[in-house]
Amino acid sequence: MEKLTQAKAQLNKLVVGREKEIDFMLIALIQGGHVLLESVPGSGKTWMAKAFAGSFAGRFQRIQFTPDVLPSDVTGIRFFNPKTQEFELRPGPVQTNLLLADEINRATPRTQSSLLESMEEKQATIDGETIQLPDPFIVIATQNPVESQQGTFPLPAAQLDRFLFRLEIGYPGYQEELSIIRDFRGNFSHKKEILPAASVEDVRKWRVAAGEVAVHEDIETYILELVRATREHPAIELGLSSRAALALVQAAQGQAFMEGRQFVTPDDVKYILEPVAVHRLMLTAEGMLVHEPLAVLQEILNSVASPVEAF
Structure with missing residues (x-):
């Protein structure tokens, strides 16, 4: 855990005001998941991914x-x-160990689909020959939501479902933005020195430890009730898949591990629910007129009873 704490501290210095997003990216790295970073141009998505990759002694x-x-x-x-x-x-x-797929929605559907096998099965098939990818292997993809439709190709549901998290990066706060212009003035981000804080073997050990975090059967029931509620909601056309249910379990285990606990609590599930679930929901035509996916998800969260036992 000491190296994990060091990596987290280094990233929080390199990337100003993104503590929560960095925590989610670390959970994805530990659990072998993929991350979709979505924000307006110039918000530091690419620099965040490069700083994240540089903090670990793996291939990028x-x-x-x-x-x-x-x-x-x-x-x-x-x-x-x-x-x-x-x-x-x-x-x-x-x-590679970490692949930055920059502006992924500019790729054609055929090229986007070439990542599907790699993201799900951690392998690539070239002319009939299957090649295993390095361990760990994660994809950090970026996209700009404000781009015009010309020259962009929205990610299909099958592609979105393979991302453990989608992180919407908003504008920084006033003090954070002031720190950015002071720290980076005359010292461009690509010139900043990034030293690896952990090795690939460390990441593998973290994954084993996170996999041993206990998930009580009441937590499993809670997650399944949330997942099944998304399939039954009248405003949702496409609810959460079985892959999404597994992603909720793994992300909650990762959150508990980051907190130094050996068991998952209901609060862990609630904390990771939004970045795991929102991008996987597809609203009906009527639902899109009156609802936002996040509001529907919050309604479902409020309607499902949380376990009350002491964990």
């Missing part, structure tokens, strides 16, 4: 998505080498 790759990026640019390609007269494998950027 970045893809700047544009409409002309091909699936082979992501997963890799097998090419003919005229010198050796043989076909050789050239792995793509997915062969």
Whole structure:
């Protein structure tokens, strides 16, 4: 836990005013989940991902998505080498520990789908050959919600469901923004020194420890009741999947581990519910006219009784 505390402290110095988001990203790293960062341009999404990657001694790759990026640019390609007269494998950027998928909604659906196998099964298939990805492997994707429809391709439900968290990054507070312009004035972010605070082996140990965090059967029941309530709500067309239910359990375990506890509480579930669930909900046409997904989720949270036993 000491190295985890050091990594968290370093990230909070490098990325001003994003303590909660950094906690969620650390939970995703520990549990092998993926994160979608969504915010207006210039809010520091890319710098946050680069600072996060630099704080761990693993491999880091970045893809700047544009409409002309091909699936082979992501997963890799097998090419003919005229010198050796043989076909050789050239792995793509997915062969890494942390992949930054910058502006993922600028990629075509065909290219977006090339990430599906890697995100779910931690492997890539190139010309019929399946290659395992490094362990750990997580994707941090960014997208701008205010982009015009021309040249962008909204992520389909199947892609969104593979992200453990979607984090909406708002504008910083006044004092935080003042710190940003003072700290980064004349010292651009790419020149800041980032030293690894933990190794890949440390991350693997954290994952094992987080997996041992106890989940009481009442907590399991509570999570399933929340999940099933999203499927029955009249304003929701597509509720939470079984993958989402598992994501809630893993995220709650990660939150408990970050707090130094060996058991999950109802408050852990409530804390991680929004970033796990909101992007997975699809409202009906009528529901979209009168509701926001977050408001519907809050209504469901209020309607499901929370366990009251002492955990």
